[in-house]
Amino acid sequence: MKLTYFRNTPANFGDEINAFMWHNLVPPGFLDEDETELFLGIGSILWDHLPKSPIKHVMGSGFGGYTAPPDVHDGSWNVVWLRGPITAEKLGLDPSLAICDSAILLRATTLPPPLGGGRTVFMPHFESAARGSWQKVCALAGIDYLDPRGDCVELLSKIRGARLMITEAMHGAIVADALRVPWIPILPFFPQHRAKWEDWARSLAVTLSPATLPPSNLLETYTLFTGLPGKGQRSRAMFRSWPAAPVNKALVYRAALSLRRLAEKGAPQLSGDAEIDRATERSVEALDRFVRSRTAAPAAAGRKER
Incomplete structure (x- = not known):
C-alpha cells in the first residue's frame, strides 16, 4: 500500500x-x-485524475x-474519513465521515522538541514564498520567517516553540492549532487556495476571521489583482528587473x-479544547480500525501516549 500525497519541488510543508x-x-x-492500493494522506488530493484501478484509501x-x-462511488474508493464537511458534500458522502484534516494526528505522534523561545512566526503559502519577498518583510517586521519549502521537522519544532503563528499556508494553521499555538489566518493571495480553509x-x-496582508512585491501585486499565478519566467524577470526595484x-x-x-493587534484564533480532543480521538479510532482490518493489530507503532 503506497503512501500518496502531493509532491512538489521544492518541498511543501x-x-x-x-x-x-x-x-x-x-x-x-x-x-x-x-501501487495496487493507495493510502491517501494529508492534503487536497481528492482529484479526478487519480489512477482508476488501485483501491484508494482516504x-x-x-x-x-x-x-x-x-x-x-465507482467501487475503487474506501473513504475512512475526510477533512471536513465541504469535502463530504462535494463528493456526495455521509457528513459523519468529516472528522478533520489528518495532520491532527500529530497530536498522537512523538514530535521534535520546540525551538524559538516563544516568538511570533509567519509562514506564507509555498507559492507566495516563491513569488513574494516575505523573508525581507519578516526581517523588517522583527518576526521569524518560516519557509514552507524548508525541512519539515525543523518547521514543526519552530511552530511548537512559537508564541503566535501568522500563516497564509493552511497547514501552518492546522499544525499550530493541533499543537495549541494561537494562529492568525491570512487570506491567500491566489483565490483558488481559499475555499479549502x-x-x-x-x-x-x-x-474563520482571516486577515489580509498587502503584496510584498510587484509579482504578488499582479497575482492579487489578476487572480493569475504569474509563474512564467518572463513575468518574473519583468517584475524583478532593476526599474522595478x-x-x-x-x-x-x-x-x-x-x-x-x-x-501586535491581530485577533488570534484557536479551536476549542473539547473540539480538538474529540476530533483527535475520532481520527485515532478511524486509523486504528483501518489498520486492524488489515493487520489484526492496533496502529501503535511510534505513537506517544496521550
Whole structure:
C-alpha cells in the first residue's frame, strides 16, 4: 500500500508532514511501494485524475476544487474519513465521515522538541514564498520567517516553540492549532487556495476571521489583482528587473508594517479544547480500525501516549 500525497519541488510543508507522520502511526512495513492500493494522506488530493484501478484509501484527505470532484462511488474508493464537511458534500458522502484534516494526528505522534523561545512566526503559502519577498518583510517586521519549502521537522519544532503563528499556508494553521499555538489566518493571495480553509475550520467548529496582508512585491501585486499565478519566467524577470526595484522596496516596507501591526493587534484564533480532543480521538479510532482490518493489530507503532 503506497503512501500518496502531493509532491512538489521544492518541498511543501503541509505535504511533507505525510512522510514524517504516517510511518510513526502504523506498523513497520504497513506502507510500501505497492501501487495496487493507495493510502491517501494529508492534503487536497481528492482529484479526478487519480489512477482508476488501485483501491484508494482516504485518510483525512480533502477536496480542494483543483479538479472536478472524483467519482468516489465507482467501487475503487474506501473513504475512512475526510477533512471536513465541504469535502463530504462535494463528493456526495455521509457528513459523519468529516472528522478533520489528518495532520491532527500529530497530536498522537512523538514530535521534535520546540525551538524559538516563544516568538511570533509567519509562514506564507509555498507559492507566495516563491513569488513574494516575505523573508525581507519578516526581517523588517522583527518576526521569524518560516519557509514552507524548508525541512519539515525543523518547521514543526519552530511552530511548537512559537508564541503566535501568522500563516497564509493552511497547514501552518492546522499544525499550530493541533499543537495549541494561537494562529492568525491570512487570506491567500491566489483565490483558488481559499475555499479549502473553510472545509477544515468547520470540522472543528471554528469561525474563520482571516486577515489580509498587502503584496510584498510587484509579482504578488499582479497575482492579487489578476487572480493569475504569474509563474512564467518572463513575468518574473519583468517584475524583478532593476526599474522595478524602488517599487518592490516600498512594497516590502508596507507589507512589513502591516505584518507587524497584525502581530501586535491581530485577533488570534484557536479551536476549542473539547473540539480538538474529540476530533483527535475520532481520527485515532478511524486509523486504528483501518489498520486492524488489515493487520489484526492496533496502529501503535511510534505513537506517544496521550
